[in-house]
Amino acid sequence: MSPFRPVEEQLALLMRGVEFGDATTRVNMEQELRARLAESRRDDRPLRVYCGFDPTASDLHLGHTVPLRKLAQFQELGHEVIFLIGTYTSLIGDPSDKTNARRQQTEEQAREYAKTFTDQAWKVLDPERTLIMYNGEWLSKLMFKDIIGLASNFTVQQFLVRENFALRLEKGDPIWLHEFMYALMQGYDAVAMRTDIQIGGTDQLFNLIAGRKLMEAFGLRPQTVLTFPILVGTDGVLRMSKSTGNHIGINEPPEVMFGKVMSIPDSAMRNFFDLVTRFSNEEIAHKFAQLEAGELHPRDLKMQLAFEIVDIFQGRAAAEAAQEHFRAVFQQRELPSDMEELRLVQPVSLVELLTNSGHAPSKSEVRRLVQGGGVRLDGERVNDANLVIAPDREHILQMGRRKFIKLVP
Numbered sequence: 525m526s527p528f529r530p531v532e533e534q535l536a537l538l539m540r541g542v543e544f545g546d547a548t549t550r551v552n553m554e555q556e557l558r559a560r561l562a563e564s565r566r567d568d569r570p571l572r573v574y575c576g577f578d579p580t581a582s583d584l585h586l587g588h589t590v591p592l593r594k595l596a597q598f599q600e601l602g603h604e605v606i607f608l609i610g611t612y613t614s615l616i617g618d619p620s621d622k623t624n625a626r627r628q629q630t631e632e633q634a635r636e637y638a639k640t641f642t643d644q645a646w647k648v649l650d651p652e653r654t655l656i657m658y659n660g661e662w663l664s665k666l667m668f669k670d671i672i673g674l675a676s677n678f679t680v681q682q683f684l685v686r687e688n689f690a691l692r693l694e695k696g697d698p699i700w701l702h703e704f705m706y707a708l709m710q711g712y713d714a715v716a717m718r719t720d721i722q723i724g725g726t727d728q729l730f731n732l733i734a735g736r737k738l739m740e741a742f743g744l745r746p747q748t749v750l751t752f753p754i755l756v757g758t759d760g761v762l763r764m765s766k767s768t769g770n771h772i773g774i775n776e777p778p779e780v781m782f783g784k785v786m787s788i789p790d791s792a793m794r795n796f797f798d799l800v801t802r803f804s805n806e807e808i809a810h811k812f813a814q815l816e817a818g819e820l821h822p823r824d825l826k827m828q829l830a831f832e833i834v835d836i837f838q839g840r841a842a843a844e845a846a847q848e849h850f851r852a853v854f855q856q857r858e859l860p861s862d863m864e865e866l867r868l869v870q871p872v873s874l875v876e877l878l879t880n881s882g883h884a885p886s887k888s889e890v891r892r893l894v895q896g897g898g899v900r901l902d903g904e905r906v907n908d909a910n911l912v913i914a915p916d917r918e919h920i921l922q923m924g925r926r927k928f929i930k931l932v933p
Contacts, residue, residue: 528602531565553749573721574721575722576610580614590725610710612658614630690786715742724749727763755796758770772833776845782830803834823902834846864930874894875910893923898924902919913931
């Protein structure tokens with residue numbers, strides 16, 4: 525009997541979160557993956573799967589963990605996983621998400637940064653079942669005629685239609701010749717390692733397809749590619765990156781991680797829940813349905829997110845301590861010691877609470893205060909006067925600058 529799980533069971537897990545931005549590509553890649561899984565199960569041969577990481581900084585951040593988690597799923601299913609460190613591709617720097625050229629680094633810098641990469645990767649991957657490789661091992665051996673051969677498989681037009689290059693061309697900004705080499709180098713990685721599957725972000729699709737094209741040119745079966753959405757940074761707009769300062773490092777102190785997650789815009793929460801938490805699709809959908817219905821405050825949902833992320837990378841005790849630290853430092857630092865207390869016995873809307881308790885003369889006055897940004901619950905601005913407050917724990921309600929009410933269950 526094959527040691528591998530049934531094909532459709534593996535496929536359902538591995539295709540979760542996959543996104544190409546193109547329905548045809550998704551169908552084709554899913555069909556290819558199904559066929560490879562069937563062959564793997566029939567022949568009792570694990571698939572060879574990899575993802576490359578350029579060491580342009582010393583620490584991994586949450587954005588790196590998106591493909592790492594998919595590699596971990598392949599590991600759990602019994603397949604061979606390669607954690608590829610781009611000691612040579614990092615000499616150029618991937619231009620896929622850049623509107624200007626990356627700053628180049630030396631091979632020595634890349635290897636120095638790479639030292640900490642593997643230790644941090646073990647927070648997600650199993651070190652006993654992970655093969656570490658460095659693409660300088662084969663890229664450094666290519667002759668100039670080899671580079672010419674690789675380049676002959678592509679046209680300049682194919683590169684110039686890429687969004688980042690097209691924007692720079694339109695603006696008259698420089699596009700350096702060495703930047704074109706990145707896709708060739710990454711594509712050759714797949715040839716050198718004879719891989720079955722490559723994982724990357726949606727912004728990497730051109731480079732991943734280049735790998736398929738080069739494998740065909742070398743008479744090899746082209747690898748199947750799986751791409752995933754990009755995790756935004758703490759600004760909620762740009763891709764998470766240490767160079768832009770919007771990153772959350774997986775080795776940062778728990779209270780720092782917790783605080784950074786709490787700082788992200790509400791609009792970015794779904795992106796984080798989908799890409800870096802362990803919740804099922806059904807659990808995530810339920811949470812956001814509660815949010816939409818006003819049954820769950822955005823702050824409380826964000827607290828769940830921050831707790832989950834710290835728990836994943838630092839453990840439950842660290843998550844609990846970070847949560848208490850956040851509450852103590854950020855939610856209670858300006859609280860007066862003589863607050864009035866109101867007891868909640870059942871869920872109640874904000875507008876009903878304030879009018880029935882006599883803290884507001886009318887419902888219209890409550891709405892006016894809320895619209896003017898004058899009401900906060902547990903330190904977070906309230907945007908909906910009909911927000912339902914549950915007697916699940918102690919809450920701090922603030923009206924204006926000086927009026928505080930402690931809501932106790």
